[in-house]
Amino acid sequence: MINNTDAVRLLDRKRRNAFIVPTMNAGNARFGLPSVTTHEKQDLPLSGAMGKASSLALGLALAQPNKKVMCLDGDGSLLMNLGTLVTLASKAPKNLYHFVFDNGAYCVTGGQPVPGAGKMDWVEMAKGAGFAATFSFDNIEDLTTGIDQVLDTPGPVFVHLKISPEIENTPVQFRQRPRRSVQQAFKDVAGVVAGR
Amino acid sequence: MTTEHYESVIHPPAIMAELKKNKVTHVVWLPDSETNFMYQLLTTEPTIDLVPVCREGETMAIAAGLWVGGKKPVVLIQNTGIFESGDSIRGLGLDINQPLVMLIGYRGWTRHGLTSDSAARFIEHILHAWGINYYLIESDDDANRISLAIDEAYRIQKPVAVLVGTEFGA
Known part of the structure; x- marks a missing residue:
């Protein structure tokens, strides 16, 4: 298995100026992309709108066809929006890279297994x-x-x-919060798009 | 006794003219029973990219990505799809102050007699609960309300809905 922070650090190092849309553990303030990013203003973390990080990334990829867009999705998140696999593949942007962090669990809610953990084959589904x-x-x-x-x-x-689960049991109000608000993240990305 | 004929059909070219006038770049949509003729016209329009989805909740997120990427999308779904899309409307449209215009097929709505379809009876209450303003269009003469909705959405930086109260005609 791959350590969550090792994965986001490597993907950040290899991003080559790409936009990254992380969610859940990949977007965790303590051990996800925000903790290691070198291009924060090109990161668009999504925590609301459950399961929709890949849809957000698709829109950004269609709008910015000359820049790579990397979505760092969670397995539980993707299960909430499975149709997105077909939507993405149907629209087929050449600049979109959809990573699923398969840790087999709902880590932010205490580590309950996701449906199909250990049984489903993500690659065959894609x-x-x-x-x-x-x-x-x-x-x-x-x-x-x-x-x-x-x-x-x-x-x-x-x-x-295949990612090692980082399970959080700390009450939500005591967890490390993102440094940037989601509104600020959208402003930052819009600024990059506009060349500011 | 006189019988007044009520023209209750919207023709896709009237909608398309509004979208083009407002430089809409993408229509993110899931087909519904009322909008097939609109679909046929959209597939022939070179200035607007059609983005079909599998479930309506995807549309707001795709539109948010298009918007932050510098494009001007609208969403076209049925009122039934709004009920499915609650967390996307909340967590993106409303929370990020997105000027998102949602064209919503008003399934079940009628000015004549009872509105028995719960999809029609609940939709305005839902929009009120979210604080989302909306316009009703029922004929080609109403189409310019799409411009009003787009202007408003960008002025207040919030989602605005357009309820399409009649079927699209050929």
């Missing part, structure tokens, strides 16, 4: 939905050597990452 290419990694070494090929492949690309 292939069946019509993604142009799919990849799967279950250790950081292979991800480190394979990520360039992933990002050189024309999208839409689906990438399954």
Whole structure:
């Protein structure tokens, strides 16, 4: 399995100026992308609108076809919006990279298993939905050597990452909050788009 | 006794003219029973990109991505889809102050007799609860209310709805 922070650190290092739309553990303020990002103003973390990070990333990818957009989705989140696999594959933006952080659990609610954990095959689902290419990694070494090929492949690309669960049981009000509000994140990305 | 004929059909070119006048770039939508003729016209319009989805809650999130990416989308779904989309409208449209115009098929609504369809009976209450203003269009003469809705959405930086109260005609 891949450590959550190791995964987001590597993806940030390899992003090559891409926009990144992270959610749930990938967007966690303490151990997700916000804790390691080098391009914060190009990050668009989504915590509201459950399950819709990939849809948000699709819109951004269609609007900015000359820039890569990487969605760092959660398995529980993607399960809430499974139709998005077909929507993405149907619209087929070449600049969209959909990573699913498969930790098998609803980590932010205490670690309950997601439906189908250990049974479903994410890569087969993405292939069946019509993604142009799919990849799967279950250790950081292979991800480190394979990520360039992933990002050189024309999208839409689906990438399954087997991630160690980082379960949070601290009451929500005591957890580390994001440094930026979601409104500020949208303003920052809009500013990057406008060249400000 | 006189019988007054009421023209209760909206023709897609009237809607398309409004979208083009306002430089709308994308229509994010899920088909409903009333809008097939609108779909046919949208597929032939080179200046507007059609983004079909599998479920209505995707539309607001895709529109948010398009908007932050510098485009000007609208959403076109049925009122039934609004009920499915609550968390997207809350967590994106309302929370990020998105000037999102939602064209909503007003299934079940009628000026004549009882409105028995719960999709029609609940939708205005839902929009009121969210503080989302809305306009009703029922004929080609009403189409310019789409411009009013777009102007308002960008002025107040909030979602605004347009309830399409009749079917689109050929």
